[in-house]
Amino acid sequence: MKEFVPVLRKTKLFSGVGEEEISTMLSCLGARMLTYKKGEYVLRQGERLSDILVLAKGSLHIQRDDYWGNRSILGQIGVGEIFGEAYVAPESGTLLNDVIAVEDSTVFFFDVKRVISTCSSACRFHTMVVQNLFFAISEKNRGLVQKLGCMSRRTTREKLISYLSEEAKKQNSASITIPFNRQQLADYLSVDRSAMSNELCKMRDDGLVRFEKNHFTLL
Amino acid sequence: MKEFVPVLRKTKLFSGVGEEEISTMLSCLGARMLTYKKGEYVLRQGERLSDILVLAKGSLHIQRDDYWGNRSILGQIGVGEIFGEAYVAPESGTLLNDVIAVEDSTVFFFDVKRVISTCSSACRFHTMVVQNLFFAISEKNRGLVQKLGCMSRRTTREKLISYLSEEAKKQNSASITIPFNRQQLADYLSVDRSAMSNELCKMRDDGLVRFEKNHFTLL
DNA sequence: CTCTTTCTGTTGTAAAAACAACCGACTTGT
DNA sequence: ACAAGTCGGTTGTTTTTACAACAGAAAGAG
Numbered sequence A, B: 001m002k003e004f005v006p007v008l009r010k011t012k013l014f015s016g017v018g019e020e021e022i023s024t025m026l027s028c029l030g031a032r033m034l035t036y037k038k039g040e041y042v043l044r045q046g047e048r049l050s051d052i053l054v055l056a057k058g059s060l061h062i063q064r065d066d067y068w069g070n071r072s073i074l075g076q077i078g079v080g081e082i083f084g085e086a087y088v089a090p091e092s093g094t095l096l097n098d099v100i101a102v103e104d105s106t107v108f109f110f111d112v113k114r115v116i117s118t119c120s121s122a123c124r125f126h127t128m129v130v131q132n133l134f135f136a137i138s139e140k141n142r143g144l145v146q147k148l149g150c151m152s153r154r155t156t157r158e159k160l161i162s163y164l165s166e167e168a169k170k171q172n173s174a175s176i177t178i179p180f181n182r183q184q185l186a187d188y189l190s191v192d193r194s195a196m197s198n199e200l201c202k203m204r205d206d207g208l209v210r211f212e213k214n215h216f217t218l219l
Numbered sequence C: 001c002t003c004t005t006t007c008t009g010t011t012g013t014a015a016a017a018a019c020a021a022c023c024g025a026c027t028t029g030t
Numbered sequence D: 001a002c003a004a005g006t007c008g009g010t011t012g013t014t015t016t017t018a019c020a021a022c023a024g025a026a027a028g029a030g
Helices: A002-009 A019-028 A112-116 A126-151 A156-171 A182-189 A193-205 B002-009 B019-028 B112-116 B126-151 B156-171 B182-189 B193-205
Strands: A031-036 A041-043 A051-057 A060-065 A071-077 A098-101 A105-111 A175-177 A209-212 A215-218 B031-036 B041-043 B051-057 B060-065 B071-077 B098-101 B105-111 B175-177 B209-212 B215-218
Touching: A002 A019, A002 A051, A002 A105, A019 A031, A019 A126, A051 A112, A105 A112, A112 A126, A112 B126, A126 A156, A126 A182, A126 B112, A126 B126, A156 A175, A156 A182, A156 A193, A156 A215, A182 A193, A193 A209, B002 B019, B002 B051, B002 B105, B019 B031, B019 B126, B051 B112, B105 B112, B112 B126, B126 B156, B126 B182, B156 B175, B156 B182, B156 B193, B156 B215, B182 B193, B193 B209
Parallel strands: none
Antiparallel strands: A031 A105, A041 A098, A051 A105, A060 A071, A060 A098, A175 A215, A209 A215, B031 B105, B041 B098, B051 B105, B060 B071, B060 B098, B175 B215, B209 B215
């Protein structure tokens, strides 16, 4: 377990905590470490969860099968990411998705009760971990809200306008650089790439935006 | 401030905490109370936030103006709801939306630093508030993820399938009752009601589902 | 009971998006 | 330098959706 302390140190959960303190905290947080072979299930739809998970090695997919058996991949989890934290509340019900190892992986489990109820003053960095957890979830939340704000628009143009407007606010400028290429932006907005490209050019012709590559200017 | 303690007691943030304890905790949480006339701004786009807010009276709208000035209402906040919690992280940047009172309203502000860093053992219910906050955010998170899972589908049929499948999982049955009428479901999925109604009937004719009113059976 | 309102399904048309296929500009690796 | 791959834009066709308008059923009010 100790071998992964340097990895944990770089995660959002342990941000600002030193390796020594992490080593000490592992027991106080009720940490367990499990390894998975490629293809094995880390979490299964329908299970209950009482731990917050951190991926220390490998790569995972979040996937879902609908009632008629159609599978879709909802996302990917990389090293250092926190996951499962949204399903540890007692009233959260069971998991709705599967999580599968797409390569040999190592996962840390932290008992949520022990994470959240700061123990005695013994580990004074515990409070920081609680804060980190809180901020990590907020960040996920903001990302979800932003995406939802774009996706709830009906037309591709409206989605683009919504996305570009939010980015302009975040970057506090009418001239912005986005972290996507065209295909990625289309995937993010859940639209067809060529249709989106087409719409972008129309918006340019309408005098709404200027762009080259992933740099946009709102007019 | 005391007059609102019974209201606070019913909020998710103070769930499981008695009125006496809430009264005691108010100072330890750095609580402030502000009132707003109808139409006044509670939060403004571009501001920074260091408090978690709870609406104690009235009703608020979350709204956004895009770069070209088009306004849209993103949601509504009712009595007892927590808000602002996603923007209190130091790295969260400024607010992206406005929050406006749609009727005379009363809002409680809790300093996030004092909420999260549990103080001395003086208020032993403080830990419970931290837990409640955590669970409340997780719940929002789950809601957002579910909605996003539906909305990221391209066609109305796929959205419906995704939504119904998730509900079936949550209710653990192929026969489910949904909390929406047709118009509300269409709004939730961001599609046109009549088009959705049409698609639902086609799905029924294709033998995928049966339904009457807001009760659905997946086949 | 009757009138009104709300909810749901239906239809036709116009608008928009998805899809497929292609092209040229650029990059990268050999 | 050349081949292969990536990226962004364009076009035409098909599919899907939005929109508007209407009708029947159910629910509620007076």
